[in-house]
Amino acid sequence: MPVPDAPRAEAFFLQTEPGQRFCLFHPPAGACRGALLYVPPFGEEMNKSRRMAALQARDLAARGFGVLLIDLYGCGDSSGDFGEARWDLWKHDLALGQRWLRERLGVPVSLWGLRLGALLALDFARDAHEPVASLMLWQPVQSGATFLTQFLRLRIANDMLSDDKEKGGGTKALRDQLRAGEALEIAGYELAPAMADAIESLDAAALFVASCPVHWFEAVPADGRPISPAASKVTTAWQAAGAAPQIHLVTCPPFWAAQEVTECAALVAATTAVFAGIAA
Template sequence: MSRGDLTYDRYTSNGSEEWLMRIGPRGGPALLFLPPFFEELNRSRAMLVRTMRALAARGWTCVLPDLPGAGESGRLLEDIGWDDWRSAAFDSASKEVIATVSIRGGCLLDDVLAARGAWRLSPVSGAALLRDLDRTRIADDGATGGYTPSAALRAGLMAATPIENTLVRTVRLSSDRADADHKIDGAPPWRRAEPQSSSELAELLVCDIDTWVRACVAS
């Protein structure tokens, strides 16, 4: 299969098989994408895939796992605990993975691979994600788009904050006042109910990820 093509593979975590999507050559230096959670993933998916394709064109193998209970996973979200997601982030990383690329809630998982570089976009606390999920439920008369996290997942999320280590680069949108190593212009796709063109934002992300990870590897 030629460079840039998309394939689906399996990985095993806690005894169950989950899907992961790969864009780029098998066996090359790889970036593990740790996706946003719940509805934020659906809203961000087009941007994620566009970013992965553009990084593949620059020679990176980009891997996006389905977390257990999310995406095409055969398991039910109701049966998933926080430790399942932590384990899945670790188990989905092949030895070729040299850095993680995490968006929003995904940044709460990248410390399981702390030896690798961790590039983060708009990290958020688990408590803030739960507040948003519960608020959406109220606004939508009890329907959270089907997201019903277990008590164990809620408890883990409630306590989770992004872990700082020396190999982290934090990027935020320029309209976000919070501290960051770098700010880029763009609107947060994870907040938009309406689909939007994501090409400009993706290109800005690609440039920063590519430059930073190469510098990480070289140092």
Template sequence: MTSGGPIMQSGMLVDGPAGRRFRLVSRPASPSDAGTVVFVHAFAEEMNKSRRMVARTARALAAHGWTVVQTDLHGCGDSAGEFRDATWDAWCSEVRDELVHADRGRPLWLWGHRAGALLAAAAAVEPRPELHLMLWQPALAGAQHLQQFLRLHAGARIVGAQKHTGGPSPLQRLRAGECVEVGGYELAPSLTHGLENARLDLPAGWAGRVVWLELSALDPPALPVPAAQCIARWRQSGVEVDAQVFAGPAFWQTQEIEECDELLHRTVQAIAGSAPAMPRHGGTAQQVPA
């Protein structure tokens, strides 16, 4: 497998429904019409932990002829606004806006990571034969994902980082219309209400491919039961799902920044049809049968 060709990258601020947002575009240096990949990042600190892996993968895809668009959603990264200003509806609108700007008729991938998979699926409301989904460790239900994030608040109490008042839980306060601070992030009900009600699903008549890549700490690697059930349900409805599970670090939540070359390799292989040769770091991989 080849390593691909040279690439170009450009960063810019673009106007959006909720304010200006930062967009980084990676593309091949030579003309190519392979298609577009729109990345939808993970939630809060998982986004920051994942930046290196996402950046490496975006460059690898660009080297294989694809235009990759990475956008910081409103209140995140280098985009306008504070995290407390973000709303789920605005985030969905920003993802849809990126789809509108992509070339119609050319292959188009929505690449969602963790909660970004929920946003990607919510934004893909119009079944299009050229629109496909690349899912990295997708969250299946926003309510569960939010509860996992809020456990950071409980953990901070245990180690004494925050004073325990014995009052309502962060989730109870959010449902009552209050903003809460969790793990250094200020959450507003306008964001968490939408996240809590989000579920990973596809619109009726989905015509594109779905590639589901899952990292597992089990030996041998295995999909969690809810993920396997979701995949089976999609396949029964006629959706083409390429599900792969393999060993690798949960880089989006590790204390130190980690990478997974195997994930990069499989992502480029699935989208571009070929991938750069990557060193293998042991472990086994499993193709999830249809």
């Protein structure tokens, strides 16, 4: 069945406090079948994933779904500096986007989160004032502490290459600096102690959501490969807690970490098919 062209996206700013948030709305073609709010990943992963986010939004819009892409506080073209961002402020931004979408389209809003954005979506959905219709999770981070360690290693790698490198200490020394209240410059992003604390405390196994359908999309390097042991541990914990996540394995490169802009048509198609099935 041929897919109609997606309507032209609408760029605008949502006024809030503090400042404003840049948004890109992909209106649905024809009658609205549902709505999705995109929750982007952290740091440079956000920029590397913009192409995939745009492709997915257009594909959904062409099939009758409205999609809102929002730059969270301190990110992209929104107000604030990255070092001023806070986890709770990002959750406030999601509430803002959710309310805007519901008022614009008149339908319940689902969340679509990528990497650390998947954990933000889960955390938001657990105590959102307005119910979340469903959750679409792309390659969720399983451990905030592990993610933070990997991010801190970017600073260590940069120090090793610089002429004024500081020797020794590793990620423990960087964590000590954060605990002492010192912000760190890492790969062009200022990491505030409060944000580091919030990320460190995240445990995907504890962020289960049983109040709505949850679909976990895991990128695998080849057909027939199973879900990673770490991801399997998380989903098993969710099932034990009463949640019922649906797992979708998609052969897909890690576009969020690729050096060049990378696409994955299989992930776009799988996500659209699942969301269309929920709407039906």
